[in-house]
Amino acid sequence: MIRIVFDCERMKYINTGLYYYCLNLGRAIQQNASQEQLSLFIPEHVRSTFDPSLSAITQHSLQKFFMPSLNKFDVWHSTYQNSQYIPQRNKKIKVLLTIHDLNFLHEDKTEEKKARCLKHLQCNVDRSDAIVCISEFSKNDLLSHCDTNGKPVHVIYNGTNGLPKPALEPESYRPRTPFLFNIGVIARKKNQHRILPLLRSNPKLELILAGRHEDKDYARFLRQQASDLRVDDRMHLVNEITEGEKSWYYHNCQAVVMPSLAEGFGLPVTEAMSIGKPVFLSKHTALPEIGKDMAFYFQDFENMQEDFMAGMQYYNNAGNRIKEAMKAYSATFNWEDSARKYLDVYRALA
Numbered sequence: 001m002i003r004i005v006f007d008c009e010r011m012k013y014i015n016t017g018l019y020y021y022c023l024n025l026g027r028a029i030q031q032n033a034s035q036e037q038l039s040l041f042i043p044e045h046v047r048s049t050f051d052p053s054l055s056a057i058t059q060h061s062l063q064k065f066f067m068p069s070l071n072k073f074d075v076w077h078s079t080y081q082n083s084q085y086i087p088q089r090n091k092k093i094k095v096l097l098t099i100h101d102l103n104f105l106h107e108d109k110t111e112e113k114k115a116r117c118l119k120h121l122q123c124n125v126d127r128s129d130a131i132v133c134i135s136e137f138s139k140n141d142l143l144s145h146c147d148t149n150g151k152p153v154h155v156i157y158n159g160t161n162g163l164p165k166p167a168l169e170p171e172s173y174r175p176r177t178p179f180l181f182n183i184g185v186i187a188r189k190k191n192q193h194r195i196l197p198l199l200r201s202n203p204k205l206e207l208i209l210a211g212r213h214e215d216k217d218y219a220r221f222l223r224q225q226a227s228d229l230r231v232d233d234r235m236h237l238v239n240e241i242t243e244g245e246k247s248w249y250y251h252n253c254q255a256v257v258m259p260s261l262a263e264g265f266g267l268p269v270t271e272a273m274s275i276g277k278p279v280f281l282s283k284h285t286a287l288p289e290i291g292k293d294m295a296f297y298f299q300d301f302e303n304m305q306e307d308f309m310a311g312m313q314y315y316n317n318a319g320n321r322i323k324e325a326m327k328a329y330s331a332t333f334n335w336e337d338s339a340r341k342y343l344d345v346y347r348a349l350a
Contacts (some may be wrong), residue, residue, distance in 0.1 A: 101264025
């Protein structure tokens with residue numbers, strides 16, 4: 001029996017990509033495990049999201065300095081590359097490190113801050129016995145900027161998160177006209193302000209920007225840009241949303257628009273495709289790898305209107321054919337396949 005600790009510490013931030021990564025992958029690993037015993041490292045307030053039969057270590061901040069005894073475990077799976085909760089003293093337990101991205105390298109940060117981030121990541125890489133990256137792009141970034149010292153580096157794609165029944169809350173914003181949808185943290189790396197000229201060129205469109213305001217200065221910049229372009233009445237920052245709200249916005253939008261500068265995978269890409277919605281992406285980082293020829297791309301940020309109109313015309317003319325192709329492609333990203341591949345890595349480590 002291989003005894004595994006599955007790190008769910010980042011689930012303390014609800015309605016984020018890492019929350020659903022841990023939730024969906026953890027559940028799929030439990031369902032597909034045959035010779036493994038899974039335990040959770042998890043904040044108390046989200047413990048009930050998993051099967052109560054699973055044993056758990058309750059996460060708290062002091063464990064950054066004093067980890068609990070892990071003598072009865074074989075593998076610690078750190079699901080976040082910048083985690084501060086990795087067993088450093090207990091060298092007997094094997095560590096698997098999942099790396100989602102090195103986005104800090106592609107963001108507008110000082111060289112000093114990039115160096116600090118890279119140093120911390122290198123420390124976690126040094127402690128790990130094997131590494132999983134969620135895209136080939138992330139793997140190439142890792143190998144270009146960190147010393148893996150010959151450790152095995154695997155690529156395991158994320159699954160597509162299932163969409164529940166669409167449901168707006170009484171206080172939810174309900175668009176009055178056709179709208180574009182963008183979901184993710186509100187931050188400069190997501191480049192959401194580049195969408196605003198599309199509103200000026202398409203006066204019947206609204207824009208829903210959903211996500212935690214990670215960068216409050218950028219949120220203020222977005223509002224100012226919208227005001228300057230006189231589209232502020234059609235840009236709606238709805239902050240964090242429920243799964244039902246997210247599903248409603250996906251099902252009812254005209255298109256999902258992601259001009260992001262930094263993505264390790266891009267979960268909204270396959271989520272939108274799972275219901276046949278058109279997706280417009282930048283050509284940066286991992287987005288072309290995940291979107292492939294099922295997505296539409298902005299060739300640059302100066303002629304987005306032309307790319308958008310051409311993509312929507314193609315999508316509308318193709319009808320159900322392109323929708324069904326998108327759905328089939330999205331289905332190739334599933335958590336059961338991901339879980340089985342992680343289980344193979346656990347077994348190779350134990």
